Amino acid sequence: MxxxxxxxxxxxxxxxxxxxxxxxxxxxxxxxxxxxxxxxxxxxxxxxxxxxxxxxxxxxxxxxxxxxxxxxxxxxxxxxxxxxxxxxESTIFPQERVGEILSFWASLYENPRDVDQVAKWMGLDELLFRKVAKLSGGQQQRLNVGLxxxxxxxxxxxxxxxxxxxxxxxxxxxxxxxxxxxxxxxxxxxxxxxxxxxxxxxxxxxxxxxxxxxxxxxxxxxxKHARGTLISCRVSPDGISDLLSELRPFGEPEVADKTTISIRVNRTDPVIAVLSSNPAVSQLHMNEPSLYDAFVRLTGHDFE
Ligand SMILES: Nc1ncnc2c1ncn2[C@@H]1O[C@H](COP(=O)(O)OP(=O)(O)OP(=O)(O)O)[C@@H](O)[C@H]1O
Missing domain, CATH: 3.40.50.300 (P-loop containing nucleotide triphosphate hydrolases)
Known part of the structure; x- marks a missing residue:
């Protein structure tokens, strides 16, 4: 390639x-x-x-x-x-109109796209005669992308x-x-x-x-880099110890706030089966593996 x-x-x-x-x-x-x-x-x-x-x-x-x-x-x-x-920043031309800037930019290229077509794509077709200084932030951004x-x-x-x-x-x-x-x-x-x-x-x-x-x-x-799906649920306090034993074959369940259990797994079905058949369990949540998690694991820090 x-x-x-x-x-x-x-x-x-x-x-x-x-x-x-x-x-x-x-x-x-x-x-x-x-x-x-x-x-x-x-x-x-x-x-x-x-x-x-x-x-x-x-x-x-x-x-x-x-x-x-x-x-x-x-x-x-x-x-x-x-x-x-x-x-x-398209606001370097604050007094020009949207259509004028698009046409000027197009004139810099040998084979440009049609100005009306690009204005339509970017939702600027009703704004061709508006001065750039009068555009909202989002409209200016659409103009930047159009350019x-x-x-x-x-x-x-x-x-x-x-x-x-x-x-x-x-x-x-x-x-x-x-x-x-x-x-x-x-x-x-x-x-x-x-x-x-x-x-x-x-x-x-x-x-x-x-x-x-x-x-x-x-x-x-x-x-490759994100951890598995995070499954969490609420459990009534008297059901916690039994549920932990049931979950341990699948991973390392953790207890938070004495009423929430979470476990990270690659295969969700067997864990969901265990949780959904347990009467002490309520409020099931699943967080799929994400690019955010992959980022954190790759860099060792938050995406901030
Ligand atoms: N002209 C400059 N003079 C001095 N330091 C600069 C200059 N431009 C960027 N830096 C520094 O270089 C590093 C990388 O900056 P850069 O703007 O390339 O990152 P970025 O990933 O694009 O960030 P952002 O998402 O905030 O735009 C930062 O520490 C930034 O402060």
């Missing part, structure tokens, strides 16, 4: 008055061509620095960068026509695209991203939202402290 982005042993150090900050610490990353790829990591993990170096906006301190086998530092014109990046896809580039890089969107707008955005991926655009999105990554991304890389600590499909990472 061809790679859209290949980063090898990347180091990035920022010199600051307070000292050197190592934002990337020998980071390796390969983004395959096609599909939706997620960069997952908490604040300060190094996602934006990675993206900025990949597209040539920043130079690495050391390491190699290839984007469609080109070097962003020397092939910038070639890359500009094939790679788009979501602007963080990143209007160039019909081979690769579109989006930074937290669903931030500030309501659930309906987010669902519409996901439809557009899936459509673009199906059409052949490679999409990279940086996100804090692990549920979004799970439903949308074909593959993800977990970035932590400037390194890529794991890469694979969300389901692969969950299978």
């Amino acid at each position: 061809n790679a859209a982005i290949e980063l090898g042993n990347l180091v990035k150090e920022y010199e600051t008055p307070a000292g050197v900050i190592k934002a990337l610490d020998h980071l390796d990353l390969t983004v395959p061509e096609g599909g939706i790829f997620g960069l997952l990591g908490p604040n300060g993990a190094g996602k934006s620095t990675t993206i900025e170096i990949a597209v040539g906006l920043r130079k690495p301190t050391s390491g190699t960068v290839n984007i469609f086998d080109k070097n962003p530092q020397t092939d910038s014109q070639w890359i500009h026509q094939r790679v788009s990046i979501q602007p963080q 990143s896809v209007i160039g019909r580039t081979k690769l579109a890089i989006l930074d937290e695209p669903s931030t500030g969107l309501d659930v309906m707008a987010r669902d519409d955005l996901w439809k557009v991203l899936r459509f673009l991926a199906k059409e052949g655009t490679t999409i990279v999105l940086s996100t804090h939202d692990l549920d979004e990554a799970r439903v949308l991304c074909h593959e993800v890389a977990v970035i932590d402290h400037g390194r890529s600590v794991a890469q694979g499909s969300p389901e692969e990472l969950i299978k």
Whole structure:
């Protein structure tokens, strides 16, 4: 499979008055061509620095960068026509109208998409004559995403695209991203939202402290790194000791607050059978293995 982005042993150090900050610490990353790829990591993990170096906006301190086998530092014109990046702030043009900005952005590309089509995708078709300064936060965000896809580039890089969107707008955005991926655009999105990554991304890389600590499909990472399903229930105090004995063959049940028992298991059916036939048990809950749990197990800390 061809790679859209290949980063090898990347180091990035920022010199600051307070000292050197190592934002990337020998980071390796390969983004395959096609599909939706997620960069997952908490604040300060190094996602934006990675993206900025990949597209040539920043130079690495050391390491190699290839984007469609080109070097962003020397092939910038070639890359500009094939790679788009979501602007963080469309409010740099506060007095321009939505339609004007979309048209201007489209004019920077050789084979752009139709402005009306993109406006419709992003729910901006009724707002083409509105000044950017008058847009709500969510509308500005939709404009930012619209700008990143209007160039019909081979690769579109989006930074937290669903931030500030309501659930309906987010669902519409996901439809557009899936459509673009199906059409052949490679999409990279940086996100804090692990549920979004799970439903949308074909593959993800977990970035932590400037390194890529794991890469694979969300389901692969969950299978490999997350613990099993957490089953918990309420138990009347006189039933606790018998229930603990019944559960021990399946794992290590734990008691909390003297009335709650929880157990983590890979196979849920036998445990559910035990719990549902026990009259002392009520309020059964199941927490499926999650990308969040995989993240915590991979990094040893919370996703904060
Ligand atoms: N221009 C800069 N000058 C100095 N330090 C920087 C600069 N840009 C980023 N950093 C630092 O580098 C580290 C990585 O930051 P980066 O913005 O790449 O992370 P991120 O994963 O994108 O975070 P977020 O999700 O908050 O955007 C952080 O410690 C950050 O404070």
